Amino acid sequence: MNGMNGITNVIAVELKLIMRDPMSAFFALAFPLIMLWVKLRTGKPLPGGLPAVDATVPMLSVFVIGLAALVILPATLAGYRERRVLKRLRATPASPTLLFGAQWVAHMLLAALGTMLLIVVGLIGYGLTAPANVGGVLLAWTLGALSLSSIGLLVGGLVPSGRAATVIGLGLFFPMGFLSGAVIPRETMSESMRAIGDLTPMAPAVRAIRDGWAGDAMSPVTLGLMVAIFVVAGGVALRAFRW
Amino acid sequence: MTAIEMDGLRKSYKGGNAVDGVSLRVERGEIFGIAGPNGAGKTTIVECASGLRRRDGGTLRVLGLDPQSDRRELLQRIGVQLQEAALPDAIKVGEALRMYASLYAKPADWREVMDEWGLTDKRRAGFASLSGGWKQRLFIALALVGNPDLVFLDELTTGLDPSARRTTWGLIREMRERGVTVVLVTHFMDEAEALCDRIAIIDRGRVIAEGSPRELITRGRSDSLEDAYLALTGRGTA
Numbered sequence: 001m002n003g004m005n006g007i008t009n010v011i012a013v014e015l016k017l018i019m020r021d022p023m024s025a026f027f028a029l030a031f032p033l034i035m036l037w038v039k040l041r042t043g044k045p046l047p048g049g050l051p052a053v054d055a056t057v058p059m060l061s062v063f064v065i066g067l068a069a070l071v072i073l074p075a076t077l078a079g080y081r082e083r084r085v086l087k088r089l090r091a092t093p094a095s096p097t098l099l100f101g102a103q104w105v106a107h108m109l110l111a112a113l114g115t116m117l118l119i120v121v122g123l124i125g126y127g128l129t130a131p132a133n134v135g136g137v138l139l140a141w142t143l144g145a146l147s148l149s150s151i152g153l154l155v156g157g158l159v160p161s162g163r164a165a166t167v168i169g170l171g172l173f174f175p176m177g178f179l180s181g182a183v184i185p186r187e188t189m190s191e192s193m194r195a196i197g198d199l200t201p202m203a204p205a206v207r208a209i210r211d212g213w214a215g216d217a218m219s220p221v222t223l224g225l226m227v228a229i230f231v232v233a234g235g236v237a238l239r240a241f242r243w
Numbered sequence: 244m245t246a247i248e249m250d251g252l253r254k255s256y257k258g259g260n261a262v263d264g265v266s267l268r269v270e271r272g273e274i275f276g277i278a279g280p281n282g283a284g285k286t287t288i289v290e291c292a293s294g295l296r297r298r299d300g301g302t303l304r305v306l307g308l309d310p311q312s313d314r315r316e317l318l319q320r321i322g323v324q325l326q327e328a329a330l331p332d333a334i335k336v337g338e339a340l341r342m343y344a345s346l347y348a349k350p351a352d353w354r355e356v357m358d359e360w361g362l363t364d365k366r367r368a369g370f371a372s373l374s375g376g377w378k379q380r381l382f383i384a385l386a387l388v389g390n391p392d393l394v395f396l397d398e399l400t401t402g403l404d405p406s407a408r409r410t411t412w413g414l415i416r417e418m419r420e421r422g423v424t425v426v427l428v429t430h431f432m433d434e435a436e437a438l439c440d441r442i443a444i445i446d447r448g449r450v451i452a453e454g455s456p457r458e459l460i461t462r463g464r465s466d467s468l469e470d471a472y473l474a475l476t477g478r479g480t481a
Contacts (some may be wrong), residue, residue: 088329
């Protein structure tokens with residue numbers, strides 16, 4: 001059987017296609033670095049004494065996941081539907097799960113690449129402290145990627161055109177990014193803003209990754225929330241998916 | 244050996260082109276043409292036979308399989324070129340062939356297919372940069388890369404210039420020489436006459452005539468298949 005060969009091939013091709021699109025490459029790889037530079041120009045520690053870089057790199061890693069999962073992934077899928085790329089694939093023996101899975105992995109590899117760039121620049125340029133709980137950060141990052149991209153798959157599975165998917169994706173991404181603490185540190189947000197932000201599906205990812213990085217205890221509720229979002233949104237996405 | 248046995252196929256849509264009791268037999272190794280005016284139901288017949296659409300009624304066996312209940316098994320053994328289907332703009336010819344080959348259990352060697360269809364020089368060209376003729380050539384190669392026993396080609400030469408059309412005809416004859424059964428949907432009668440062993444003419448969801456090009460020309464009391472087609476569909480006088 002050719003299953004593994006099939007999925008690795010599709011992943012490799014999809015990743016190359018994303019990287020060849022200047023907009024996607026810019027958004028996922030360069031834009032977060034610009035954000036890092038902007039956020040760290042003043043270099044003031046956060047209230048509580050945490051060096052700004054040690055909060056900003058974990059925060060922006062969620063920003064990168066959000067861009068890949070909520071903006072680029074749905075735009076790719078909906079664009080494929082609009083251009084009838086999906087229709088052609090449907091006439092092959094490839095299962096929807098394989099195609100879905102390959103898209104998901106390719107976009108998460110993009111997010112991983114963006115995150116690694118942030119970490120490298122943080123280490124070299126800004127004296128980033130290594131994560132206290134590496135396993136915890138990896139777990140939180142993966143759950144964050146799963147939960148946010150299942151929402152992205154839901155959008156991409158239903159919206160008829162790439163343009164509409166981009167508009168919806170950006171409409172989800174920017175408010176979430178600013179309210180959840182992926183752009184503005186939670187410590188400097190007002191109580192009410194934080195309360196609203198905590199209702200967005202991006203907030204658990206921000207909290208878990210920052211807790212893991214700082215070596216604070218990670219809340220099982222936060223991790224469980226991400227699993228729940230993944231199961232529910234992912235399940236609905238698979239059922240609602242249109243070719 | 245029969246490639247397709249279709250009896251009383253029915254499919255209706257809200258406001259779409261219906262198929263109303265079509266029966267066809269396609270033998271292994273032949274080029275079988277499905278011709279008819281736009282909206283006659285040709286594409287619907289192909290979509291039902293290739294497992295892309297569920298039929299409302301009738302019996303249908305393709306390579307001995309039911310396109311609905313044995314869909315995945317059937318898709319391993321057929322190749323499809325669809326009207327209006329596309330590839331991502333940035334994908335390269337070689338990447339597309341390699342990726343599509345990897346989706347099948349027993350594919351052909353994609354490099355050989357690429358070579359046989361003259362695509363090796365274009366392997367690094369992006370899909371969006373290809374001309375219509377090269378795109379069609381790539382779609383034929385993609386339909387064959389899974390090493391199918393049967394291929395469906397839907398309006399393959401629409402939009403091609405005359406020389407690209409003639410080249411494509413040669414490629415389709417080559418497929419038959421390799422033992423692949425070809426179902427060719429077309430509304431060009433010169434194409435059907437030049438290529439097909441047998442043709443079914445479809446109008447308003449029904450088969451109105453079936454036979455070899457020669458038989459149809461005789462039956463239509465005409466000199467060419469195009470004249471016979473116009474006589475048989477009753478559209479020559481309009």
